[in-house]
Amino acid sequence: xxxxxxxxxxxxxxxxxxxxxxxxxxxxxxxxxxxxxxxxxxxxxxxxxxxxxxxxxxxxxxxxxxxxxxxxxxxxxxxxxxxxxxxxxxxxxxxxxxxxxxxxxxxxxxxxxxxxxxxxxxxxxxxxxxxxxxxxxxxxxxxxxxxxxxxxxxxxxxxxxxxxxxxxxxxxxxxxxxxxxxxxxxxxxxxxxxxxxxxxxxxxxxxxxxxxxxxxxxxxxxxxxxxxxxxxxxxxxxxxxxxxxxxxxxxxxxxxxxxxxxxxxxxxxxxxxxxxxxxxxxxxxxxxxxxxxxxxxxxxxxxxxxxxxxxxxxxxxxxxxxxxxxxxxxxxxxxxxxxxxxxxxxxxxxxxxxxxxxxxxxxxxxxxxxxxxxxxxxxxxxxxxxxxxxxxxxxxxxxxxxxxxxxxxxxxxxxxxxxxxxxxxxxxxxxxxxxxxxxxxxxxxxxxxxxxxxxxxxxxxxxxxxxxxxxxxxxxxxxxxxxxxxx
Numbered sequence: 001x002x003x004x005x006x007x008x009x010x011x012x013x014x015x016x017x018x019x020x021x022x023x024x025x026x027x028x029x030x031x032x033x034x035x036x037x038x039x040x041x042x043x044x045x046x047x048x049x050x051x052x053x054x055x056x057x058x059x060x061x062x063x064x065x066x067x068x069x070x071x072x073x074x075x076x077x078x079x080x081x082x083x084x085x086x087x088x089x090x091x092x093x094x095x096x097x098x099x100x101x102x103x104x105x106x107x108x109x110x111x112x113x114x115x116x117x118x119x120x121x122x123x124x125x126x127x128x129x130x131x132x133x134x135x136x137x138x139x140x141x142x143x144x145x146x147x148x149x150x151x152x153x154x155x156x157x158x159x160x161x162x163x164x165x166x167x168x169x170x171x172x173x174x175x176x177x178x179x180x181x182x183x184x185x186x187x188x189x190x191x192x193x194x195x196x197x198x199x200x201x202x203x204x205x206x207x208x209x210x211x212x213x214x215x216x217x218x219x220x221x222x223x224x225x226x227x228x229x230x231x232x233x234x235x236x237x238x239x240x241x242x243x244x245x246x247x248x249x250x251x252x253x254x255x256x257x258x259x260x261x262x263x264x265x266x267x268x269x270x271x272x273x274x275x276x277x278x279x280x281x282x283x284x285x286x287x288x289x290x291x292x293x294x295x296x297x298x299x300x301x302x303x304x305x306x307x308x309x310x311x312x313x314x315x316x317x318x319x320x321x322x323x324x325x326x327x328x329x330x331x332x333x334x335x336x337x338x339x340x341x342x343x344x345x346x347x348x349x350x351x352x353x354x355x356x357x358x359x360x361x362x363x364x365x366x367x368x369x370x371x372x373x374x375x376x377x378x379x380x381x382x383x384x385x386x387x388x389x390x391x392x393x394x395x396x397x398x399x400x401x402x403x404x405x406x407x408x409x410x411x412x413x414x415x416x417x418x419x420x421x422x423x424x425x426x427x428x429x430x431x432x433x434x435x436x437x438x439x440x441x442x443x444x445x446x447x448x449x450x451x452x453x454x455x456x457x458x459x460x461x462x463x464x465x466x467x468x469x470x471x472x473x474x475x476x477x478x479x480x481x482x483x484x485x486x487x
Contacts, residue, residue, distance in 0.1 A: 009261050014147040016257040022157050027247050030243075033243055040242065042175070044113060047220050049120060051216065055216055058208075058212045062267065064131075082127060083121055094114055101113055104231045105235070111169075130146075218365055222365045227249065230380070244320060247312070248326045256334075266347065273285055291461075294416060294419055305328045307443075309327070329388070330388065332393075334388060337392035338392055371391060422454045423451070
C-alpha cells in the first residue's frame with residue numbers, strides 16, 4: 001500500500017500545490033468581489049461533476065480489480081456510461097443555467113455557468129480512464145496523469161495573466177483544457193478504449209454504482225450546502241464577503257487531497273483483502289489507513305487554525321484577513337471532518353456498505369439545512385461556517401461508527417491520544433511565534449519538522465505500528481505451549 005500511496009500522494013501533492021497556486025493567482029488578480037463570482041460558478045461546476053460521477057468510477061475500480069479477465073469490457077462499458085451520462089446532463093444544464101444563476105444570486109451568471117459546464121464530458125472521460133488505471137493498480141500512471149492535469153491548468157492561468165487576458169470566462173476555459181490534457185496522457189498508457197456496450201456489464205456496473213452514487217450525492221449536498229445557503233438566504237451579502245468565504249473554503253480544503261489519496265489506494269486494497277485475506281488483515285488495513293489519516297490531519301487543522309489569519313494573508317493578500325474567523329471554522333469542518341468522512345465512506349464502499357454510510361451522511365445534510373436556516377440570516381458567513389462544522393462533525397461521527405461496526409476496527413485510542421498530545425504544544429508554540437510572510441513559512445517548516453520527529457519517537461507511523469503488531473504476535477506464538485508442541 002505504501003508504494004501506491006507514494007505515487008498517489010505525489011500526484012495529488014502536485015495537484016494540490018498547482019491548484020492552490022491557481023487559486024492564489026486568481027484571488028490576487030481578481031480581488032475579493034470578482035473572485036467570489038468565479039468561486040461560486042466553479043463550486044457549482046464541481047458539485048455537478050461530483051454528482052454526475054454516479055458512483056461509476058468506484059464501481060469500475062472494484063470490478064476491474066476483482067475480475068482481471070473482463071477488465072477490458074468493464075473499462076469500455078464504464079467509460080461509455082460515464083461520458084454518455086455527462087453529455088446528456090451537459091445539454092440539460094445548459095438550458096437551466098440562467099435559472100440556476102438567478103437562484104444563487106449570480107449577476108449575469110448564465111453565460112459563465114454555460115462555459116463552466118463544457119468541462120462535464122471532458123472531466124468524465126478523465127475520471128473513467130483514471131478508474132481503469134486504479135483498477136489495474138497502475139498507481140504510477142494515475143500519479144502522472146494527476147500531475148499533468150494540475151500543471152496544465154496552472155500554466156494556462158499563468159499564460160492568461162502574462163498576456164493580460166485573464167477573465168472569469170478564460171479561467172473557466174482553462175479548467176476544460178486541463179481535463180483534456182489529463183485524458184490525452186492516460187490514453188498514452190491505456191490506448192483508445194473501444195466502445196462496445198454490453199447489457200450484462202452495464203447492468204452489473206449500474207447495480208454496483210447505485211448505492212455508491214447514493215452516498216456520493218449525499219456528500220456533495222453536505223459539502224456544498226453552506227455555500228449555497230449563504231448565497232440564497234442572505235440577499236444583502238456583500239460581494240467581497242462571498243469572496244472571503246470562497247477563498248477561506250479553498251484554503252481550508254487543502255487536507256482533502258490526503259483523503260483522495262487514501263481512498264484511491266485503499267478502496268481496491270480493502271476490496272481485495274475482504275475477498276481473499278483473513279479478517280484480521282483487513283482490520284489491520286483499516287487501522288493503518290486511519291492512522292496515516294490522523295497523523296497528517298489533526299496537526300494540519302489545529303496548527304493551521306492557530307495561524308488562520310496569517311495563512312490568508314500569505315496565500316492571498318491582506319485584503320482577505322477579515323476571513324480569519326471563517327477560516328478557523330472551515331479548517332475543522334471542510335478540512336478535518338470532511339477529509340475523514342471521505343476516507344471513511346471510501347472504506348464502506350470497499351466493504352459493500354456505501355448505502356449505509358450514505359444514509360448517515362444524509363442525516364448530516366438535514367442538519368446542515370436546519371443549521372443554515374437558523375444561523376445564516378443572523379450571522380451570515382460565520383453562521384454558514386458554523387453550520388458546516390456541526391453538520392460535518394455529526395456525519396463523520398455516524399459514518400465512523402458504521403466503519404467500526406462493519407470492519408471491527410477504526411483507530412487505536414492510544415495512537416489518537418499520542419497524536420493530540422504531540423500536536424497541542426506545537427500549536428501553542430506556533431500561535432505564540434506569530435510570524436508573517438516568509439517568516440511564517442520558516443515557522444511552519446520548523447513546527448512540521450518537530451512534529452515529524454515527534455511522530456517517529458512516539459512510534460506513530462503505520463510501519464512502526466505494524467512492526468509492533470508483528471512482534472507481539474511472534475511473542476504470543478513463542479510463549480504458547482500448545483503451539484510450540486504442535487510445531
